[in-house]
Amino acid sequence: MSAMAKEYNAINLSQGFPDFDSPALLTDLVYAYMKKGYNQYAPMPGLPALREQLAQKITRLYPSCTPNADTEITITAGGTQAIYTAITALVHAADEVIVLEPCYDCYVPAIQLCGAVPVYVSLQPPQYRVPWQEVRSKITAKTRMIIINTPHNPTGSVFTAQDMAELQNITSGTDILVLSDEVYEHVIFDDQLHESILRYPDLYARSIAVFSFGKTFHNTGWKVGYAVAPPYLTAEIRKVHQYLVFSVNTPVQYALAEYLQNPEHYLTLPEFYRQKRDLFLQLIQGSRFKPLHTSGSYFQLLDYSAIANHKDTDFAVWLTQQVGVAAIPVSVFYHQPHTVQDKLLRFCFAKKDQTLEQAAQKLLKL
Ligand SMILES: Cc1ncc(COP(=O)(O)O)c(C=O)c1O
Incomplete structure (x- = not known):
């Protein structure tokens, strides 16, 4: 289109994508770090200073989550690469993955490339709520993952605490993983709380949460994001990340690490x-x-x-x-x-x- x-x-x-600029200070920082010579490969998991800033940000926003910057946060080439990498690392041939539709377009091709099977559940218009009973009925011994997205593209719906409780009930006692696409984490209205998977320790223990700086800082073309997951999942994700992109844009990571010091x-x-x-x-x-x-x-x-x-x-x-x-x-x-x-x-x-x-x-x- x-x-x-x-x-x-x-x-x-x-x-x-926005038709207005990324904050001038952030653009200036990228340029300054380029001029200072920070132009070679960054460490594979991401710049330590940036991961440390993110660990602090996460705990500030979601106090029950205290991720270890070394073992739980990976900087990626945008949310899309985080999603692809997580699916490729964790989903195997013939596995089933529950997809709530309508949905963002990168989930299903990644599932199919793994030889896995997307199992569709339709959100219920006009509010596009999740029919949890139906989700429950689609769970089989082959269900490997459920993908959620809140705030939601394309409908603008958001998960409630009740949704998170349902998700917790459904996955409790199973090996099902949750891929939580939260790239619109900071685009939520009417004093609603963003129901991040990171708020729920039991859910986080089986989850990968995906974020995108492009959506937050108005620079979707820079393609930098991150995945947050417990150490045993992060270790698997990094095995794919290492050979898919190895590392992500260095001056942008330095600039983001500095810019994030101010949460405003x-x-x-x-x-x-x-x-x-x-x-x-x-x-x-x-x-x-x-x-x-x-x-x-x-x-x-x-x-x-x-x-x-x-x-x-x-x-x-x-x-x-x-x-x-x-x-x-x-x-x-x-x-x-x-x-x-x-x-x-x-x-x-x-x-x-x-x-x-x-x-x-x-x-x-x-
Ligand atoms: C729901 C959702 N997830 C992921 C992405 C991809 O994010 P990125 O541009 O950081 O790859 C988008 C981008 O439009 C999106 O809307």
Whole structure:
């Protein structure tokens, strides 16, 4: 959709990246470390200073979790590599992995490349809650992993304490691992608590949590993230990490280690994005799009059923080419997109206010 947005000169609210800059101080730090000569390979697990900062950040945010920077935190080339590496290291041929859909697109190919089998459970619209009874019914002796994602892409739903209790119940007494995709950890609204897997010691003991600096510091193109997992899982993850990428961008790691000493940026991120969400909603008020509720992430689902009866993929193409606004059809986040009847598009509101205003003007005309 980004390529089509470019071709048709449409406003791009499709792909999930900001159209504003990473903090100037952070960019300056990267440049300064480059100039100082920090340009060679970093240690395989990541720069110790960065892992130490992350260990402190984690304990500040989730006090029951005190990860050892040496044995539990690995710096990766973005959340995607952390996810791929964790799946490749821990899932084997013929294993089953429970995937809640709609879901981010990198989980299933990684599972399939391992020769494992994705087992799908649909989240329940319009709130996109997890049907835990159904999840329970899909557990077999072959279930190796459950993948969760909160705050959720594409729906903007978030896990509650009740969800975590259900997950704990279901996995307790089993060998099932949990892969917890938390790249939108700091993009959560309305005073809700981010229910990180790291808050729950019993769950953390069987989990890999994945994070992305790109989502937090507005630099998705730098592709730096990290995985947090207990030592026995981290040891396996690093065996793959070592031969997949070996190590991650050195000056960026130095810069992040220094920048993280001040928590202000990530602590103010929920309010920063709440304003964006509310601005976008206010701007499209009076249009024929019907918004669903977004509790977290920087995505807003809009129902267009009052405007057209087209399949979402067709409507998204029409909207980009004829109206000049690009968004993502929600059906593509399902393994069988053709079966999805919902009339929903995902709009990314991680954009300058001016971009959102220009897009809304076009949407209001429909
Ligand atoms: C839910 C989710 N997980 C993982 C990622 C990948 O993160 P990164 O860009 O750091 O690889 C994304 C990016 O859009 C995402 O939305």
